[in-house]
Amino acid sequence: xxxxxxxxxxxxxxxxxxxxxxxxxxxxxxxxxxxxxxxxxxxxxxxxxxxxxxxxxxxxxxxxxxxxxxxxxxxxxxxxxxxxxxxxxxxxxxxxxxxxxxxxxxxxxxxxxxxxxxxxxxxxxxxxxxxxxxxxxxxxxxxxxxxxxxxxxxxxxxxxxxxxxxxxxxxxxxxxxxxxxxxxxxxxxxxxxxxxxxxx
Numbered sequence: 001x002x003x004x005x006x007x008x009x010x011x012x013x014x015x016x017x018x019x020x021x022x023x024x025x026x027x028x029x030x031x032x033x034x035x036x037x038x039x040x041x042x043x044x045x046x047x048x049x050x051x052x053x054x055x056x057x058x059x060x061x062x063x064x065x066x067x068x069x070x071x072x073x074x075x076x077x078x079x080x081x082x083x084x085x086x087x088x089x090x091x092x093x094x095x096x097x098x099x100x101x102x103x104x105x106x107x108x109x110x111x112x113x114x115x116x117x118x119x120x121x122x123x124x125x126x127x128x129x130x131x132x133x134x135x136x137x138x139x140x141x142x143x144x145x146x147x148x149x150x151x152x153x154x155x156x157x158x159x160x161x162x163x164x165x166x167x168x169x170x171x172x173x174x175x176x177x178x179x180x181x182x183x184x185x186x187x188x189x190x191x192x193x194x195x196x197x198x199x200x
Contacts (some may be wrong), residue, residue, distance in 0.1 A: 006139065011142045014031075038123035061160070062098040062099060062159065062160055062162065063159065063160045064099065065099050065101075065124070065126040065127070065159070066126070066127045066128070066129060066132075067124060067125075067126075067127055068114075068125070068127040069114055069127075069158050071114075072110065072111050072112045072114050072117060073112045073114055074112060074113075074182065075110050075111065075112055076111045076113070076182060076186075077108065077110070077111040077114060077175075077178065077179055077182055078108070078110050078111075079107075079108070079109040079110075079153075079168065079170045079171075079175060079179065080106075080107075080108055080109075080170070080171050081106075081107060081109070081168055081169050081170040081171045082104065082105070082107060082168070082169045083104060083105050083106070083107035083109075083118065083120055083159060083166070083167070083168055084104055084124075084142055084143060084145045084152065084167040084168065084169060085101070085102055085103075085104055085142055085144075085145065085167060086101040086142075086143070086165060086166040086167070087142055087143050087144030087164070087165050087167075088101070088162065088163070088164065088165070089134075089156050089162075089164060089165045090163075092139075092141050092142050092143065092165070092167070093143070095143045095144070096162075096164060099124060099126075100123055100124035100126075101126070101164075101166075102143070103120075103123040103124070104143075104145075105120040105122055105123040106120065106121055106122075106123065107119065107120050107150045107168060108120075109114070109168060110134075111179070111182065111186075113130065114129065114130060115127060115128050115129040115130040115131075115132070115133065115188075116128040116130075116155065116157075116183075118166075128155070128157045128159075128166075130186060130187075130190055131190065132157050132158045132159065133155065133156075133157050133183065133186070133187050134156040134157055134163065134182045135155075135156040135183075135184065135187065136153065136155050136156070136160055136179060136183035136184055136187075137151065137153075137154050137156075137180060138150040138151075138152065138155070138176055138177070138180060139152045139154045139167070140152060142154060142165060142166075143167065145167070147169065149175075150176065151169060151173060151176075151180070152167050152168070152169055152176075153167070153168045153169065153170065153179050153180065154166070154167050154168075155168070155183065156167035183184070186187065
């Protein structure tokens with residue numbers, strides 16, 4: 001029995017030594033993985049940035065955006081919320097990035113008899129004349145952003161030879177229905193008056 005005690009003690013020492021050595025961290029491997037991960041993230045970011053520039057170059061034929069006239073007139077509706085981006089009309093994933101239209105931002109939107117004025121802090125403002133407005137509707141997604149059904153106000157407008165959908169979300173989503181009704185009424189009235197003038 002006494003001869004087994006030193007053997008058992010040696011086994012216990014060996015097990016303890018193995019457990020201790022297992023706790024040693026291989027810092028070189030960890031640093032290698034970390035550097036590799038950082039390089040991978042940087043590569044993905046660079047590819048996204050180059051893709052954004054390439055898309056902007058493809059859309060280089062898009063004319064400069066109209067600016068708001070000095071006299072906008074009385075506001076029919078105003079909205080504070082977010083601008084979620086613009087796409088080719090009917091193609092909610094075909095984002096338009098030229099002239100800053102691809103930049104998501106806060107937005108102050110005002111509708112007057114002259115058109116739709118979009119003021120964006122930190123991004124390019126733009127103005128859509130009433131004659132270029134085509135339609136307003138409620139939707140759930142644009143430019144890769146998906147919301148609840150009817151959670152997005154989408155305004156279709158013509159610029160150059162393109163039809164563009166621009167998506168807005170009010171801080172008070174209940175306002176969206178009023179915007180759709182008012183915009184569509186103004187567009188229909190404008191179309192009728194244009195046809196009447198053309199018939200004279």
